[in-house]
Amino acid sequence: MPRTKLRTPELRDRVLHTAVTILADEGVLGLTARKVADAADTSIPAVYELFGDKAGLVREVYFEGFRHLHRLLAALHRTADPRADLAALIQTFREFVVANRVLADVMFSRPFADFDPGPDELHATSSVRRLIVGRVRRCVDAGLFDGDPTDIAHVVLGLAQGLAAQESAGWLGRSRASTDRRWELAIRTAFAGLAPGRRA
DSSP states (O other): OOOOOOOOHHHHHHHHHHHHHHHHHHOGGGOOHHHHHHHTTSOHHHHHHHHSSHHHHHHHHHHHHHHHHHHHHHTSOOOSOHHHHHHHHHHHHHHHHHHTHHHHHHHHTOOOTTOOOOHHHHHHTHHHHHHHHHHHHHHHHTTSOOSOHHHHHHHHHHHHHHHHHHHHTTOSOSSHHHHHHHHHHHHHHHHHHTSTTSOO
16 A cells, blocks of 8 residues: 655644654654654655654654643633642643653653754743743732742742652652652642742
8 A cells, every 4th residue: 555645734643643652652762754654654755844854843743742731731620729720730730741751851851952942942832831820820819829920830840840750750659659649748848838928
């Protein structure tokens, strides 16, 4: 059966999703244009025509990761408790990173030497940042946190990202109970430290 040659949006989506799957299954070193083309039932020239080069393909994987993360975070229901809502967002972020370890590396750690997100890429991820800042701002507006919402959002996200990376590597404990306990301790301590009157 001949390979698909039409450069259609459907083929582009298939190649992109194939690249994400290969990245998850085989890691950064496993992501090659040949493997992606073979698994997507197309040709290497088609991959390059669709994405320009490997860096262009990785760039779209990066965007797809943030699109997926945004869909998960945006689907969370807002309640009357801003702090609980922020905790739920952190939990969803945790689950995303643990379930998509290599994809999260592409999004946050830049493991590819030929891909370094520039201003355009960082701007395209702003929807996730705005969503997180919005949840933090509700806590500030409710008098639960004291500080600039953007600054707090960076700190909270950095904490969650570090903990999720440690969990993915197996450093937070051998059982789900111990891992959950350490997450709870970190988030509870961070939230307490952000409360009004707790900072010098």
